[in-house]
Amino acid sequence: MFFNRPALVARSLAVAAAFFNSSNAKTAAEWREASIYQVLTDRFATTDGTSPHCHISNYCGGTWKGIENKLDYIQGMGFDAVWISPVIHNIEESTQWGQAYHGYWGNDPFSLNPHFGTPADLKSLSDALHGCGMSLMIDVVINHLAANQASGSVDYSVFPAPFNTASAFHTPCSIDYNNQGSIENCWLVTDTPSLPDVDSENGDVYTAMVNSVADIVKTYGIDGIRLDTAKHVPKPYLTQFQEAVGVYVTGEVLDGNPDFVAGYEGPISSVLNYPLWYALIDSFMGADFSRLASMMSTEVSTFKDVNAMANFLDNHDQPRFASRQGNDVVRDRNAATYLMFASGIPVVYYGFEHRFGGAADPNNREALWGSGYNTDAALYKHIAQLHQIRDIASNLAGKAEYFAWGAEVLGTSSQYLAMKRGAVVVVVSNVGAAGTTNGFSVPSSQFDSGDTIVDLLTCTTVTAGAGGAFQSAANNGESRVWIRTQDKGSFCP
The missing domain is CATH 2.60.40.1180 (Golgi alpha-mannosidase II)
Structure with missing residues (x-):
């Protein structure tokens, strides 16, 4: 494929940072102005535009070329960035939880996932987005790989070097979520399929992992990264990762405590705004708005740059907003309005615009072609209108000032x-x-x-x-x- 195998990856992280840090990369300040549409690659669109039926836990046929062919649909809502699933090769076997359609069961960071297309297809998607004035964000996992065995019987030899020995990973153990050391050093999943936890303290191993991502960024013109399981990676190694990839990184730190989450802003550019999300869900589902207002105030004083944080109503890990008890399209429109004007970068998960109602994973990962890509849907048009108003407001104030000061x-x-x-x-x-x-x-x-x-x-x-x-x-x-x-x-x- 396109990557250097680890035997050739003797470069230090400092060299990688200098080599890959492009002067054309969008800064966190520039990402403040973006709005992001999140897709699961396998569930957004097929290459030939067909609408296959599939089991929700198996591959359904969505591709990078399918996304490229539907960019007008995304642009029609006003989004200027697209976040896609992890792009690397995943385990091929069917597991007790289905197949690796989601992209989070990587087993070779030096190869792409052929289910989503060819290297040329990914480059074509990137070029097409850039040709439309849009940005490409990819999901990335550096914390672990995946094996279709339990932790005690992993066949490490199937991984590419230097990941092909047990010494490349931490000793298997179950996570104690009250202990940060355990969060960082134990395995996210020890059952089948297990997720062997990469030993970031092993310099050769971690350098190979980081450089594999930096290669992707350079080769495909990636503009931003959503970093999965960021709180499971020690902060010094997040800093090294950020420096090496040289683009905006927003990390998943799944925790409602703003003081804890804020500790990751600095090692990486940004974090997904889980503290705001918990308050947002409560308030829009009928609780008093005081909790949401309080969290907004707290975040201004707690985070270095609240406007670079990624805000959301739902995602592939959380129940869809429309699945919440008592929800209706009016609440959807209110929440979308809030999301578009609150401090931070608005992220909309595909299917929200059609009120997809899947609750827990995997039911919140429906195929979008079931909607017919209807651009007359009420929420599709509402989101488009909000983008137009956002443009008016930001142009009046001056974009840099508008997106720096945020909401009050x-x-x-x-x-x-x-x-x-x-x-x-x-x-x-x-x-x-x-x-x-x-x-x-x-x-x-x-x-x-x-x-x-x-x-x-x-x-x-x-x-x-x-x-x-x-x-x-x-x-x-x-x-x-x-x-x-x-x-x-x-x-x-």
Whole structure:
């Protein structure tokens, strides 16, 4: 294939960093301006556009070429970055949990997964995205490989050197999640298929793993990385990884404690915003908005750059937003509105736009072709509209300033949260389709007394009072995005 085998990978991490760190790579500050559409490669689109039936735990036939052929669908919602599944070769056997369609059971970091296409196909996808002014993010796993055996009977010889001996991995043990040393040194899974934990302290082994990723970045023009299981890798080795790959990295640190999660911002560019996600789910499913507002405030003072964090409503590891008890399309629209204007980078998991409702893995990994790629779907159009409004707001303020300063909460109640970002005031609700007759009194804002402001989602107007206070009238449970009428652009003619 395209990679140097480990016998040839004698380069130090410092050399790799100098070689692969491209001046063209987008910085974390530039990634702040992005919005990301996450796909599972196997479930998004087939090369020939067919819609095969398949078992949800097996390969379904989605490919890199399929994604390339459907870029207009993604662009139609306004996204400018696509996050795809891990690209490396995975175990081929069927396991008790099905096949490795998801890409997280890698067994050869020096080869690509042929189920997703050829090296030329991956390069073509990257080139096509760049030709559209879009960015490519890949999912990466450096913490472990996978074997279709239990931890006590792994055949290490099937891995490529230097991973082909037991000494390349930590001694098998089950994780004690109350012990960080155990989290970093024990195996994520010891049952079949097991996940042998790479010994990052072994210089030759870790250098080979990191350089395999750096090779992918260089060869295929990768713009960003989502790093799986980041909290299972010791921080000094995350720092080395970040330096070697030379692109934006957002890491999975699955924990709700902002102080703990913030410790990984620095070793890598960014983290997935799990602390916000836990609060967000509670608030939009009917709890008081005060917890979400409090977390927003905490994160501003806890994280170095909250605007470079990756925010989400659901993903391949968590139940889909539409599967939550009591959820409806009105709550979906409110949550999407919040996501688009909150501090941080909005990430939307494929199928949200069609209200896919799979709960736990693997049921949250449906094939998108079942939707017919319907661009008239209510949420598809809502997301596209939010992107247009986001563009107006960021252009008025100046993109660098808008995406550096982020959102500020103006007030909350049990049913509403109001926040400002740049030129807009966003008011979201958690009452859902049941609606409410109660509006929300925004206590202050950036608007001047006497300003006529308009909700860009309904074209309703109101006049701001002293200190920018105004009444955001009830809207059948729907969100509102307010702006001065002179700044509304082509909206609400």
